[in-house]
Amino acid sequence: MSACGCDGNNLRPVDEAIAELLARAPAPPPVERVTLNQALGRVLAEPLYAPFEVPAWDNSAMDGYALRAADLPAAGGCLPLAGRIAAGDAAAQALPAGHAVRIFTGAPLPSGADSVVMQEQCRLEGGQVWLPPVPGGEHVRRRGEELAAGTQVLGVGQRLRPQELGLLASFGIDRVAVYRRLRVGLLSSGNELREPGETLQPGQIYNSNRYSLAGVLSSLGLEVHDYEIMADELAASRDALSLAASEWDLLITSGGVSVGEEDHLKQAIRELGELHLWRLAIQPGKPLAFGEVGGKPWLGLPGNPAAALITSLVVARPFLLRAQGCLDVLPQPLRLPAGFAWRKANGRRQYLRARLEQGDGHLRVCLHPQQGSAMLTSACWADGLALVEVGQTLEEGDLLDYLPFSALLH
Template sequence: MSACGCDTHGLRPVDEAITALLERVPAAPQVESLPLAQILGRVLAEEVRAPSDVPAWDNSAMDGYALRAADVPAQGGWLPLAGRIAAGDAALEPLPGGHLVRIFTGAPLPPGADTVVPQEVCKVEPERVWVPALDIGANVRRQGEELLAGTPVLAAGQRMRPQELGLLASLGYARVAVYQSLRVGLLSSGDELREPGEELAPGQLYNANRYSLLGVLSSLGLQVTDYGVMADDLAVTRDTLARAAAEQDVVMTSGGVSVGEEDHLKQAVRELGELHLWRLAIQPGKPLAFGEIHGTPWLGLPGNPAAALITALVVARPFLLSAQGCREVVPQPLRLPAGFAWRKRNVRRQYLRARLETVDGELRVCLHPRQGSAMLTSACWADGLALVECNHTLEEGESVEYLPFSSLLN
């Protein structure tokens, strides 16, 4: 993402804030060895190398017939059938000269064979097969063509996806070393918050952030402890934060970091530790804060639901993944034509809820009409975020940076 490069009226630019957070990432959690079935979403703690060649032997890339290419006349011809090799067979017997063998996908080539002819181009009789001429080596997977023994295949710091699990299994790894899940304590702030299902009195709200943030943290593979809602009281806030900081690797809160008289979080953090950062040049989400509570990192997200969700994905996510041991933590946005015009200059970088739509045959980034910081309906409609830099405008059709949710929610 590009730097803002403009006057942010004393607000910390987003990229600068992310860099500041990453500079204070604590040491990665301890390492444990786990079976493959338990490591989806976990972070690899040690480099993995291929223990042997992949494939381990020359094998057939399809169902057909294995032969020596030199035994086939230039115009094609009939060769006698000398046997059958299925996947799992050893194929120890050499191929007799001038013959071919029936072979199946993945089966090893017999000694002497160098080419496989697809079955669909052959004519088959009980004891012989007509085959066309083929270039030597056609339809053969050569030993070591994917990996040679000792080749690095996965680096420490990679998060394990289904494809990494499959690769590890194909190499014969039953267990690997991964970092333990980062422990995150989640708290909500506000006397007005109630749980879904409870009756609301005038002025009360359902606690949406509790569930959207639980979803974000769970999608990152983190171990979450929910400490519930803190009352708007300095002593209660201080005691709850201290307990969470003593029990967790990171503390995350939502609400209570604005400038209201009942917002006690920043003061409690100052009394228990240190406040490193407050107020970003981001919309929505300006009152985001970051500090330490007795040495434990604290992320203070805004209280408005859309602002809490977006700052969790844009600012908190890189910090949390890095603290989990990940190497690549800042996603790269796509650049696509804008399906909208934006003529409102703002001193904050704007993250607009958007999705991709085809307009006049062209894929474009289109906006939801409602972008309020409390509105989650637009986030549910969207499949990503469009970025408009501070003090910039945008005309329809111009290139705009776009962050898909699919790159943020994993």
């Protein structure tokens, strides 16, 4: 059990907090082999090398006619046809001198041919084909021009997207070694919370965080187990956390980490393990905690719905991806002009719900008028987050960093 020195007024910068979280990320889960149709979004656990050259042979990049460029007169001319090669055929015969062959995209180039003329530029004249002059090598994909055999094509820690799956399939690979999905226990804290479908009593609200946070975690490819709502009691918090830590790789809670008398999670964490930090220079989302329970990492997100969503995307996401074994975890913001003025400097970095709109023929970042930490309607209107740095003011047209949700929700 340890103290974290976080009861003072100092707020930790967001980037510093993320760096500390990444430094404390646990080792990746165990490795398993899965089929390609189960591998989308998974994190690669071993490097992969090209087993053969790509392309494996010289082939045509077009539907057209293959020939030796030197066989054509300078102004173009006619050549007799010596056959037809489709994709999937073997180019068994060498190209006879002074001839052309009909060829289709992907078909192997016959020995002796060095060029392809696309069919739109040619015309058939009896048993011959008229071809325009062509430079040597035109429309030919050369053997090994994309990859040499033995080249590393994918590295450990890379998340597999559709294009990586297609590349693996092109090598004939049907199973791949990936890290097992990170198993996350998700808990909500608050006596005021009720589930959708239940009747609300005075002072009660529906538990929106359960669904938005579960959605974020699922978008990252994690396995999520959602527990019942924890009561705002020390014993209940301690029991729920102990159980979750015994069953899952990592714990995430929402609510219960502020300074109120009914926020008991911090004390439960202190009794069960370690509390490392909980006040960040971020808006929304200042009450955010990190610790350990029974040797399992724990992230305590704020209870306000918009704050919980934004901190899960900005702060929790890099840590969760790193714990899954992913190396590239920090999104790259776009640098775009502001479609608004911001004249009041703030002591915390602000993540403002925003979207891109066209103005005077240019994209600009526009804000929703309501930025409260409990307001999810602005997050639904938005397609990303505009960053206003600590102490920064902006005039309309000034450049700022913009993080699209499309870069955060995957």
